[in-house]
Amino acid sequence: xSTNSEPAxxxxxxxxxxxxxxxxxxxxxxxxxxxxxxxxxASVPTLKYLDRIVHASTVFAVIxxxxxxxxxxxxxxxxxxxxxxxxxxxxxHVARFRxxxxxxxxxxxxxxxxxxxxxxxxxxxxxxxxxLIVLAANALQLRPLLTLLFGLLSLDASNNVTxxxxxxxxxxxxxxxxxxxxxxxxxxxARNTWSTxxxxxxxxxxxxxxxxxPILRSPTLVDSLVSPYNSTTYPLRILNSTRSKTGVVVVGExxxxxxxxxxxxxxxxxxxxxxxxxxxxxxxxxxxTLDDFPPLTDQRGTPLGDSIYSAFVLQEAVRLVNSTSQxxxxxxNHALIIGLGAGISANAFAQHDIATTIxxxxxxxxxxxxxxxxxxxxxxxNVFLQDARxxxxxxxxMIEAEDPSxxxxxxxxxxxxxxxxxxxxxxxxxxxxAVNFAGKFASDSSQAILVTLLRAFGQCRAFHDLIESISQExxxxxxxxxxxxxxxxxxxxxxxPAVEDDYLHSYLRRHVLSSLDKREIDxxxxxxxxxxxxxxxxxxxxxxxHNMLNKWQEGEAFEHWKLMREIVPDVVWETx
Numbered sequence: 001x002s003t004n005s006e007p008a009x010x011x012x013x014x015x016x017x018x019x020x021x022x023x024x025x026x027x028x029x030x031x032x033x034x035x036x037x038x039x040x041x042a043s044v045p046t047l048k049y050l051d052r053i054v055h056a057s058t059v060f061a062v063i064x065x066x067x068x069x070x071x072x073x074x075x076x077x078x079x080x081x082x083x084x085x086x087x088x089x090x091x092x093h094v095a096r097f098r099x100x101x102x103x104x105x106x107x108x109x110x111x112x113x114x115x116x117x118x119x120x121x122x123x124x125x126x127x128x129x130x131x132l133i134v135l136a137a138n139a140l141q142l143r144p145l146l147t148l149l150f151g152l153l154s155l156d157a158s159n160n161v162t163x164x165x166x167x168x169x170x171x172x173x174x175x176x177x178x179x180x181x182x183x184x185x186x187x188x189x190a191r192n193t194w195s196t197x198x199x200x201x202x203x204x205x206x207x208x209x210x211x212x213x214p215i216l217r218s219p220t221l222v223d224s225l226v227s228p229y230n231s232t233t234y235p236l237r238i239l240n241s242t243r244s245k246t247g248v249v250v251v252g253e254x255x256x257x258x259x260x261x262x263x264x265x266x267x268x269x270x271x272x273x274x275x276x277x278x279x280x281x282x283x284x285x286x287x288x289t290l291d292d293f294p295p296l297t298d299q300r301g302t303p304l305g306d307s308i309y310s311a312f313v314l315q316e317a318v319r320l321v322n323s324t325s326q327x328x329x330x331x332x333n334h335a336l337i338i339g340l341g342a343g344i345s346a347n348a349f350a351q352h353d354i355a356t357t358i359x360x361x362x363x364x365x366x367x368x369x370x371x372x373x374x375x376x377x378x379x380x381x382n383v384f385l386q387d388a389r390x391x392x393x394x395x396x397x398m399i400e401a402e403d404p405s406x407x408x409x410x411x412x413x414x415x416x417x418x419x420x421x422x423x424x425x426x427x428x429x430x431x432x433x434a435v436n437f438a439g440k441f442a443s444d445s446s447q448a449i450l451v452t453l454l455r456a457f458g459q460c461r462a463f464h465d466l467i468e469s470i471s472q473e474x475x476x477x478x479x480x481x482x483x484x485x486x487x488x489x490x491x492x493x494x495x496x497p498a499v500e501d502d503y504l505h506s507y508l509r510r511h512v513l514s515s516l517d518k519r520e521i522d523x524x525x526x527x528x529x530x531x532x533x534x535x536x537x538x539x540x541x542x543x544x545x546h547n548m549l550n551k552w553q554e555g556e557a558f559e560h561w562k563l564m565r566e567i568v569p570d571v572v573w574e575t576x
Contacts, residue, residue, distance in 0.1 A: 015127040022126075025166055026119040029080060030054065032162035033087055033112055037104065039248045039576050040091040042275035042564075044557035045100040053108040054116050061120035069125045073174035076118045081167030084160045087111045088220065092574050098565055100558040160220075220576060234571040235263065239372060241576055244364035247274035250576045251372045253283060254568065265568055268308055271342045271368055275564060275573060278365065279342030280308040281373060293505035296347070296374040304374050306508035311465040311481035312344035313512045315434045318411050319352065320516065322496040324430035324489055326410060335411040336426075338388045340365055343375035350376050351504050354411065357382045359391050389419050396425045420456040424488055432493070433457065435484040438560070441525055444540070444552040446482065450526050451540040457486040461493050462526065463519040465512070479556070479563055482521065 030050075038046050067075075079086075090110050094103040221229055221241040229238040235255040242249045250272040254265055270280035282288075282305030287295050295303040307313055321327040335349045340360040346369075349356045356378050360366045363385045369375040384391050398406045408428045420433075427433065437449050453460045465481040487493055498513035512519075542549055565573065 012127075018126045019123045022119055022123045025169070026116060028162055029083070029115055029119075029166055030112065032159040033083065033115075035247075036084070036087045036159040037091050037107055038274055040088075040095050040275065040573060041100065041104040041107075042557065042561050043247075044554055045104050045561055048101060049105050050108055050112070053105075053113050057113040057116035058120045061117045062124060064117075064121070066121050066125055069122060070174055070177050072118050072122045072125065073170050073177065076115065076122065077167045077170035077174060079115050079118070079167075080163055080170060083111060083115070083163045083167075084220075092570075095565075095573070096570055098562055100561040229575075231571060231575055234569065235266065236571055236575060238575060239269075240368060242364040242367075244362050246362045246365065248576050249273050249362065249364040249368060251368050252572065252575070254572065256284065263569075269304070269372065270308070270568075270572075271365070271373065272572075272576070273362070273365065275561060277309075277564065277567070279312060279344060279373070281305055281342065281344075282308060288507060290503060290505040290507060290510065298374050299371050306506050307342070307344045309344075309465070309481070310467075310508060310512050311436055311438075311483060312341065313348075313506070313509050314463060314465045314481070314483045314519070315345050315436060316348050316502075316509070317463070317483070317495060317498075317513055317516055318432050318434045318485060319502065320495040320498060320513065321432050321485070321487070321493060323491045323494040324432075324487075326428075326430055327432075327496075332410045334407050334409045334428075336409040338412070340369055340375075342373040343369035344373075346378070347373075347375055348504060348509075349411070350378065355382070355407075357384070357407075357409070359384045359386070359388045361385070361387050389422075392419050392422045392426065396422050399425055420453065424456065427488065430489045430491075431487065433484075433486045435486065437482045437484065438479070439482070439553065439556050440477065440479055441482075441521065442527075443556065445549055445556060447527050448540040448542050448549055448552065449482075449484065450523065452542040453484055453486045455541055457488050459489075459493060460484050460486040462521040462523070463516065464521055465519070479559060482526075 034046060034050065066072075087107065091104070091107045094106045097103055221238055225238065225241045229241075231237070235257045237253045237255060238250060239253065240249075240251040251269065252272065253269045254263070254267070256266045257263060267282055267284040267286040268280050269283045271278045283302065287303045287305035289295050289305075295305060297303055319330075319332055326332065332349075332352070332354050335346075335354045335356045336359070337346045337349075337356060338359045340346060340358055346356050346358055358366070358378055360383075366375075366383065366385060370377070395406060399408075406426070408426055408431070410428050410431045412423065412427055412431065412433045423433070433453075435449070435453065437446060439446050450460065450462070462482050462484050465483070466478075485493060495516055498510075498516065502513055503509040
């Protein structure tokens, strides 16, 4: 009896292992695919229907007729090897229709769905009785675990390397199966086995030729850019492209056309992460300073102009607070920047002789700000390249332990909303927090930010960065940057008028800071006072246990994607 059970046990174990390998390979492919299209679609549009496509393709593979395993392996290997090109080019063309929902859905259907279908079909051929395991593996998806593991082990390999490796494995197994079948077969056509095996090489050769052809290959530059890349179709130059914690971080320049004509947007240097612009500055003939003062330069001596976003300058109005004793004296000694961007505000504080601490989760963003956007060296003890939540908590613990080395900050700039209560412990009693929020007036997300800040600090004032004032009707439709200034101080926040020294020889600073009084937003324009009550306030308080911000911002994320496509040409998003 043991003799009969051992082969069955071995077969079952082998089948289980084969299905596990297929599921792992599918999760690797899906992870690489997701990362490859996020720079073109952003994370929220990319992930909106991705899991549904995976689940639907899995179910279809379970119920649909099956091809032979060898044919599936050949098709699967071909699809995966071509994925760097199909995922890029299909995404590029459908994204130009400017639909953040259906554009990624079409790419999923043409690139991801066939791979899922054939991978699950292969697993079903191995052992149909294990179909529930296949379904569970694909329903749960190992993507989050793989992403975490790669991050911990610094194994975040190129998406193209993952595609090529998986494709080659599939074709190698196909070739091995053909050889094995030929050796076992006594059929006269068995001698043609090696010609059949040659089929496994054809997709690899074709994919290689695509990669070498400068016209047909996907022009992605991550992990391969060794010198500035100049687009052949548009006056665009890419200075740096790095895969990092927050996605693909790109420094690029939109230049004037060589023929002397003009484009809607030109002479800017921008910092991009995934499908968002983190900041940028004017360059070339757009560099101008008050009194012809020497402009800021990057590490190579290239002159840099004003920020292309006025919101980052608006945040500097925190220095104009004069309702506290240190504000009246102008004694802002310590500033904390959480979320660096291009370093516009950090540089301004440094120029005002304020010791500035930077907490930035992505090292590539910090390196880009230093190298390409003129960020001065804040000193090694003032830069923390880590998640801000953990950093703030550790500082709070040090303060509660009465560690004398911990500095309390007078000025704090931050871009997160989950740790404001912890933050108060490292803020001086008369300190001021500046929070930048991109969204719409009177939206659920903007109300949540305001209500939570008021709950944490007691008082806040809000200002917009628009060039012109907007009507009441536009409050619900206009996508703007709002800067909240909050303080735990019992004295109501007031701001002094800006003076020449505040402008740092910048036209933009003079324009924004001198018009601060015209930019204020009344709380009733954000929070609907007609339905306000204690209960509605509780709904909007953001806590670790109750945080609906991501859900509320989902719709705004789609609009932000479309807005980004309108601000700069498609080619900017397609070249990274």
